[in-house]
Amino acid sequence: MLTEPRTDASAAATVSAELALAAPTRLSIRGVSKSFAGRRGPVQALAGIDLDVAEGQFLCLLGPSGCGKSTLLALVAGLDFPDCGEIHTDGHRVTGPGRDRMVMFQESALFPWRTALGNVLFGLELKPGLTRAARREVARYYLDLVGLTRFAHAAIHELSGGMRQRVALARALAPNPSVLLMDEPFGALDAMTREKLYGDLQAIWSQRRKTILFVTHNVREACVLADRVAVMSPHPGRIVQVFDVALPRPRDINSERVAALASRITATLAGSLPTETRR
Amino acid sequence: MRRTLTFVAFLLVVGAIWESLVAMGAWREVLLPRPTRVLGWLAESLADGTLVTATLVTARRLFTGYAIGVVVGLPLGVLAARFRVLRDSLGVVALGLQTLPSVCWVPMALLWFGQTEAAMLFVVVMGTTWSLLLATEAGVRGLPPVYLRAARTMGSRGFHTILHVLLPAAFPAIVSGLKQGWAFAWRSLMAAEIFVTILTGFGLGHLLHYGRELHAMDQVLGVMAVIVSVGLLAEHLLFGPAERWLRIRFGLGG
Ligand SMILES: Nc1ncnc2c1ncn2[C@@H]1O[C@H](COP(=O)(O)OP(=O)(O)OP(=O)(O)O)[C@@H](O)[C@H]1O
Ligand SMILES: [Mg+2]
Numbered sequence: 001m002l003t004e005p006r007t008d009a010s011a012a013a014t015v016s017a018e019l020a021l022a023a024p025t026r027l028s029i030r031g032v033s034k035s036f037a038g039r040r041g042p043v044q045a046l047a048g049i050d051l052d053v054a055e056g057q058f059l060c061l062l063g064p065s066g067c068g069k070s071t072l073l074a075l076v077a078g079l080d081f082p083d084c085g086e087i088h089t090d091g092h093r094v095t096g097p098g099r100d101r102m103v104m105f106q107e108s109a110l111f112p113w114r115t116a117l118g119n120v121l122f123g124l125e126l127k128p129g130l131t132r133a134a135r136r137e138v139a140r141y142y143l144d145l146v147g148l149t150r151f152a153h154a155a156i157h158e159l160s161g162g163m164r165q166r167v168a169l170a171r172a173l174a175p176n177p178s179v180l181l182m183d184e185p186f187g188a189l190d191a192m193t194r195e196k197l198y199g200d201l202q203a204i205w206s207q208r209r210k211t212i213l214f215v216t217h218n219v220r221e222a223c224v225l226a227d228r229v230a231v232m233s234p235h236p237g238r239i240v241q242v243f244d245v246a247l248p249r250p251r252d253i254n255s256e257r258v259a260a261l262a263s264r265i266t267a268t269l270a271g272s273l274p275t276e277t278r279r
Numbered sequence: 280m281r282r283t284l285t286f287v288a289f290l291l292v293v294g295a296i297w298e299s300l301v302a303m304g305a306w307r308e309v310l311l312p313r314p315t316r317v318l319g320w321l322a323e324s325l326a327d328g329t330l331v332t333a334t335l336v337t338a339r340r341l342f343t344g345y346a347i348g349v350v351v352g353l354p355l356g357v358l359a360a361r362f363r364v365l366r367d368s369l370g371v372v373a374l375g376l377q378t379l380p381s382v383c384w385v386p387m388a389l390l391w392f393g394q395t396e397a398a399m400l401f402v403v404v405m406g407t408t409w410s411l412l413l414a415t416e417a418g419v420r421g422l423p424p425v426y427l428r429a430a431r432t433m434g435s436r437g438f439h440t441i442l443h444v445l446l447p448a449a450f451p452a453i454v455s456g457l458k459q460g461w462a463f464a465w466r467s468l469m470a471a472e473i474f475v476t477i478l479t480g481f482g483l484g485h486l487l488h489y490g491r492e493l494h495a496m497d498q499v500l501g502v503m504a505v506i507v508s509v510g511l512l513a514e515h516l517l518f519g520p521a522e523r524w525l526r527i528r529f530g531l532g533g
Contacts, residue, residue, distance in 0.1 A: 079428050097432045109429040112529050113447040122443070123433035157530030175433060 024056035025178035032085030044236035060222035068237025102172040337482035348407025356415025381406035381467035406467035414456020418449030
């Protein structure tokens with residue numbers, strides 16, 4: 001009887017410690033190259049990538065299909081290793097996957113055998129020092145954050161595309177990473193759902209302060225979301241130019257300033273393309 | 280519910296027609312007795328316990344053998360999916376042996392184990408293991424790699440990944456493998472029981488066999504009815520819940 005309130009208090013303490021903001025991390029990518037053994041010889045997916053993302057910065061990787069965006073994200077996630085070069089988060093070299101870097105994948109990676117809540121719980125179950133009750137509370141916090149409180153027990157196939165991406169976002173946020181790696185998370189959604197998610201993602205980002213590396217091939221999307229936009233070119237994947245986006249937030253995708261920046265970036269993208277066709 | 284009612288009505292109609300045809304002398308009852316006689320035999324052997332004992336003997340063989348087959352086949356399937364060497368060795372063996380009707384194991388089982396429970400179990404295990412191994416292997420190997428990558432980023436490794444990602448993700452394939460394994464096990468056990476007398480216990484297959492030897496067609500039909508019922512019931516109890524869960528969670532039809 002006596003121990004009961006104490007465990008409650010300590011559970012509450014672990015939950016609030018768990019939900020405390022993780023200090024955002026500085027991400028630095030130095031001279032990273034990566035090639036794959038293709039069927040017709042090696043494919044140079046990335047060549048000499050140098051990129052820095054400051055603490056809490058939102059950086060968009062923008063480039064045409066096949067320029068190595070997903071590859072770069074996988075390297076930062078520690079799912080694959082660069083042929084040469086190094087990746088550091090706050091001075092720690094990336095040598096494998098870690099809870100400090102969570103990924104939202106390009107294809108749907110939600111686990112269909114788990115409910116929405118179960119998916120968010122997955123990463124938390126692997127985090128030591130959390131009681132069952134604490135994990136559930138944390139998971140519910142993130143489902144609330146993405147606006148899916150009422151769908152905690154829904155099966156994945158019952159959710160719309162937009163809702164699924166919200167669950168995926170909650171799942172990536174739940175282990176409280178300092179870096180969020182997002183690979184075209186809204187690519188398969190319709191324009192209206194996407195615009196709603198831009199707003200929500202920006203709100204969540206300003207609330208949870210993450211360093212975000214966000215992959216897209218949608219120029220406007222990059223201009224609405226990013227602090228900086230890194231434009232890539234294919235064959236081999238390189239960073240052509242990095243744009244600073246100094247527009248006030250929240251941004252409207254239909255505003256003139258976004259459109260103006262987008263057309264400047266589009267011109268850069270187009271300029272980098274002939275190298276591919278001349279190949 | 281509606282389906283059950285329809286089916287019961289159908290049975291009653293067919294039974295009534297059959298009964299009256301026999302009553303009119305359409306064929307000799309030695310060849311095909313009237314349904315009421317079969318029911319009579321069922322009631323009698325239920326009362327004197329032979330039917331219950333035989334069913335229990337058969338069920339025990341079936342469940343023990345099936346359980347062993349699952350315990351062996353499932354992990355081997357996962358391993359074969361993960362390790363190329365196993366796939367190219369054991370996987371190929373499984374592919375071959377799966378096409379072998381499992382009654383074909385009976386001669387070998389008899390030589391090895393004699394007319395014992397072990398021989399029956401062996402046949403059932405051989406019927407279960409290979410198809411389950413192949414289904415599990417195919418299921419695990421066909422998984423989208425992104426599940427494993429996602430699990431790795433969240434800190435899942437080794438055994439945790441197998442338990443919490445590979446197996447549940449492959450569950451739809453595993454369930455169909457389990458069903459197929461079950462069907463093979465059940466058929467092979469019946470064939471084996473009809474084929475050989477086992478000194479350690481009389482199963483349904485033996486009852487069927489002796490029904491023939493005694494020219495007791497009421498017994499033959501009665502045992503066949505029990506075999507059908509056991510098969511249906513077990514499938515319902517074993518796979519009903521799993522398939523319901525699949526439907527709710529994965530949204531799979533069927
Ligand atoms: N595992 C692999 N094996 C062989 N080649 C690969 C592999 N992964 C990527 N590649 C190659 O590397 C290049 C970059 O691929 P990547 O998936 O990173 O492109 P992307 O920029 O993400 O494209 P998209 O916008 O279409 O998603 C492509 O040419 C691709 O064919
Ligand atoms: Mg990609």
